[in-house]
Amino acid sequence: MYRAAFFASLALPLFAATETPTFTRDIAPILFNNCTSCHRPGEIGPMPLTSYKEIRPWAKAIQASVQTRKMPPWHADPHYGKFANDSRLKDSDVALITAWAKAGAPEGDPKLLPALPQFAEGWQIGKPDAIYSIPEFTLSNSGYDEQMNFVVETNLKEDVWVEAIEIRPGNRKVVHHAHVWLESATPAAPKPKAASTTPRVSYTMREGTRAFARPDAPVIDDGCSHPNGGMWPGASPSELGSILASFVPGKAPEQWPTGIAKKIPAGSKLKFTIHYSKTTGKEEKDITSVGLRFAKQPPTQELRRIDLHNTAFLIPANDENHVVTACYTFQEDADVLSYLAHMHYRGKSMKFEAIYPDGRMETLIDIPKYDFEWQTKYLNATPVRIPKGTRIKLTATFDNSPNNRYNPDPSKVIRWGDNTVDEMMDGWFEFVTPKTQ
Template sequence: MKNTFVVVALLILFAFILDPSLTHISAAGDVKKNVTFSKDVAPIFFQHCVDCHRPNDLAPMSLLSYKDARPWAKSIRERVVSRQMPPWPADPHYGKFANDTSLSQSDVDTITAWVDQGAKEGNPKDLPAAPNLIDGWKIGKPDVVLTMQEEYTLAPEGSDEYINFSIPTSFKQDTWVQAAEIHPGNKKVVHHVIAFIQTPQMVAMAKTAGRKYLSPTAGSIFYQDGTLIRTRLEAPVYDDGCNAPGGGIARGSGQEGLGFPLCFYTPGKDTDIWPEGIAKLIPAGANIVIQVHYSKTTGKPEKDRSSVGLILAKSAPEKAMTSFGVINHYFKIPPGADNHEVIGCYTFSRDVELFTYLPHMHVRGKDMKYEVVYPDGRRETLLYVSKYNFNWQTMYRLEKPLLIPKGTKMIVTAHYDNSEKNKYNPDPTKAVRFGDPTYDEMMVGYFDYVSAIPNRTLVKLDSAALDAFAGEYGIGPVVAVTISREGDHLLFAAQGNLKVEAFPESPTKFYFKIFDGMVNFTKDEKGEVTGLVFQVNGQTIRATKVKKIASASDKR
């Protein structure tokens, strides 16, 4: 009897060896029998993959049907087991993200078993209903679509191009936007796009200055190379932006006049849809400027006419969403360096809530880490992207907003491979600096935030008190800020930028709702306003009142 049991056991074992479809033992130890596309694999693809793996989208093949997926079975297995697909390069030890596309180990085991068992279709009746995929706008049908006024033709030869296209909104009143999406007109050559809100003041300045408006200023570290803005090779070097002027942000590129970021498009990035009660403001009379990075990848002339779609907020929001970035413009990557470190810093001037992170580098970028150092000295890692991919730039949307107290320093650390080991490296023999083209580099840790202080107590100031603050304030001989009163509102405009309302919480102290800053006015012994102290990015900027101006009501 004992020998009979041994023989039976051996027969069963040989059966499993000869026909692996009979069973698959996963890494978790559970047994999956007869794994098929229709019953087991399609639900995984439908949930995690087909947003890109569908006809005429970013991926090279569709996974909506067995016929589409079957020829790619072995490749799918390889990419899934190695965690290359679905793309989610964030280290799971840091942060919880609402748009996490990574597969569970159980899902990986199921796909592996399906391929190992011969990638069978199974019963088509087991196939779940196909997902309701949105063709076109992922934010839903836009209320407003703004399109490039003319089609742009990209020449087949030459360097990358960065082109700015201005699109009038024709908005007659201030408009709050709940969601925004960029539609590239030609994904073969449009690598990424940033849409900016260009205020009426900026629009007027652009018309006056013409082509010089977005050009680098004399004495800056930047220069213009065709349509590209690049950093001079001989410019000062600060690989650690925490020790650089402005935390690593250099002024004078000319790009400041583009405006305030509205939304982004990069391959792999999630859509810009903001939570209820949070929106972005487009002032009346503003333009939307889209900055398009064209990569000449096809070897032939290409045409593009990209668009921006907007869904408008139904009412004024409780908070305004702001997009910002930790940037280091000053770094220099030596030739052949295989792990060069670059750091950028930003210090918050008030309590904020973080919503998203978006790392951005070019083809030498290896990894990027977001950290914060709290006022009490604690250091926390928020995000670590260990394998950055220029061709798939992910926006990481937090499951819950993260409260960041005033005085917290955000530190973004990136590493670059400028060696021959990097197969994407255009030229390992050259030193590399910050610049627009792909063969230069960038170091930007974008993030979205709102003010975390919605219930501050406002002080009521009369017109005479507000008029005392109105005027031009200078740093040395340069007028840095113009302040005006319009009705009961005190408005700030820095170097011709958007007029931003400041809200009084004391007779001399004001705060802003749409960006991270505070201002205190100084007075002399007679009680007259003599200057202001502006706090932003952990810095204190002092300006002297140089000219009094009339209020809008006085002018009328």
């Protein structure tokens, strides 16, 4: 009796563990749902993974990529936060893929093959209600990267609310990142100037379209030890009310939960700021576009965004682990929807911490292995309440050593600049003002 029960309880797991997983029954559902969004023709994955024939030669590489958690790409530490777009595979899926690859990657019964997911061609946000494009731009093949501005009329006759925005680079080989800003038809009334006894100093300079820190600008690595958190003396992080959308490698289009939308007033213009990299050595052409999907009805909450940054850091040559902080205190309650870390090639990690008014400290998100190619917008599974008076601390590390395979030149001292060969230290927050109950 005892013995029978013992074997009965073991029977199921033993059976499952010894049965070889097959492609059509066990593996295709995992790979089709988690990999083909990028690994299909025309997308960013280097090879399509849409059939047994395509997948079979990659079995060992697939096993390695899921075991090391290199694929699907996800760079946040699972200990902190809960994210709606968390793409990590379940441990049981990783175990199935491993067992299948070890068993020689058998195909199994072709009749069990599931259908491939349906993907929208072209625009990921669905059919846009309006599309605006820059005039064709020709990028020369010599000199520095270009930081270009283009202003495009919307010709909107009335205010619209947008619930999804997608920037589509015309030429992905050279569009390194792109932002679209809102320029309102009627310029805002000039703000009264605060009386100031100190002369205005500019800490940045320009060379062509490249802006960067003056070599003699003050150095503030520990922004949190400074009154304004690590920005240039006298500056403070301002809310980027006018930024509409951003494209950076690996980032999905802007789409917000139902009821949250961004307003575009009648007559607005759209300003595209596009950073072009001269990576191909050839003259290149680009027509980048932005697509807007309108909300069917006015939102209950307006989307807002603030970008925190340290602009005054200095990363010594060859420094493998240079720490830079930035701090900012929220002046009102906020429900935070997403975070994004933005650095360039030397960015190594970034942590976002909240120090609440009662002194409690919490890690909101930790990105221990920042990857310039994967600037994911991390969407909170539920909005995170940041009460008024909460201090946000961003801690970044930079690797300016030869061990960093992306590092263009470890012998250079690195400061803030908008070119990729310079650096940035930015943490973005999208938020809404909490509903009053």
